Amino acid sequence: MTESYVPPKVWTWDKENGGQFASTNRPIAGATHDAPLPKGKHPWQLHSLATPNGQKVTILFEELLEAGHDAQYDAWPIRIGDGDQFGSGFVEINPNSKIPALLDLTGETPVRVFESGAILLHLAERYQAFLGAPGDRPEMLSWLMWQMGSAPYLGGGFGHFYAYAPERWEYPINRFAMETKRQLDVLDRNLAERRYMVGDSYTIADIAIWAWYGNLALGRQYDAGEFLDVESYTNVRRWAQEIDARPAVRRGRKVNRLFGDPSEQLHERHDASDFDTRTQDKLGG
Structure with missing residues (x-):
């Protein structure tokens, strides 16, 4: 029988917690390195990864486009295993260093939106779509x-x-x-x-x-x-x-996907035609 863990009086971060995503966790916030974010041509700039939280936003963007809304967006991958979420540019739009993060350039002043639920609500209210009766x-x-x-x-x-x-x-x-x-x-x-x-x-x-x-x-x-x-x-x-x-869900699941079946991956999304080619971009090989 193993002995029960006895917590210390004051917890300190003296080792990684182990597991597949240990390198993505730390008990402090803020940027670890200088890394400006790329910027595309569309008024919506999404920085994300196709985890469940990331899929929410790309699915909604694709649903908005499917419904005829002018919701063109650029989707840039955030490689959390490489620590992209701790880069200065990403931290600037999401101080919590979690994907997804969205930069809204539709107005005169850029607006940052973070937390997936907040992004969904921001987009749905902007286009008055998918809010229900x-x-x-x-x-x-x-x-x-x-x-x-x-x-x-x-x-x-x-x-x-x-x-x-x-x-x-x-x-x-x-x-x-x-x-x-x-x-x-x-x-x-x-x-x-x-x-x-x-x-x-x-x-x-x-x-x-x-x-x-x-x-x-x-x-x-x-x-x-x-x-x-x-x-x-x-x-x-x-x-x-x-x-x-x-169809929009099938497309949205693929955006910023860097893992799994290569046919299901679209590392970056800048135009609807990207889904037709689905070639591996220079970021992923």
């Missing part, structure tokens, strides 16, 4: 905030201890698997009576939740589909499959 706004916002508050249990909790921690420990895996399944049950019960999260309208709440829990239900997250028995959540899977089939 006026009477549904409180419900839509509730589900959007539910996702923002719940995802850390899925990604930082279950995902870390099940897939990324240097060792697998029963207690944290059980703790976060239980919470993840509870959240899936919350979604399944809601979707038993509704086509989308708020009703018949596809909104930014669906986009935000799908990026995490839709991908999970489709077996794309942490190789944990069987472990979590995702097929038992039939309403979530029905909803996830319907959204997954949307």
Whole structure:
């Protein structure tokens, strides 16, 4: 039997915490190096990576374009394994050093927007799209905030201890698997009576939740589909499959993707024609 960990009186950062993404975590904020961000020709400049939080924003951009809005954007990859998020340019638009981060150049003064939920709301309000019916706004916002508050249990909790921690420990895996399944049950019960999260309208709440829990239900997250028995959540899977089939979602998932099947990667996005060529750009090889 291993001895229980006894926390010191004062915690100090004297070693990395281990695991696949250990180099991306530190207990201090601020830039570590000077690195200006690139700038494209469009009024929206996105700096991101195709994690679930990054997919939310690129999916919404593609949905806006599909719906006929003038929402052209430049999407630049942030390589978190290389520490791009700690560069001075990125920290300037997101002091929290997390993707995604957006620079809004549509007005006279540049506006920074960070946190994926805030970016979704900023874009949806700007174009008055994917907000649902006026009477549904409180419900839509509730589900959007539910996702923002719940995802850390899925990604930082279950995902870390099940897939990324240097060792697998029963207690944290059980703790976060239980919470993840509870959240899936919350979604399944809601979707038993509704086509989308708020009703018949596809909104930014669906986009935000799908990026995490839709991908999970489709077996794309942490190789944990069987472990979590995702097929038992039939309403979530029905909803996830319907959204997954949307052309804008299929495009948005690929933007700033630097990993996985090369055919699913589009390292940078500057024009709709980029999806037609999908050649590996000079940044990724």
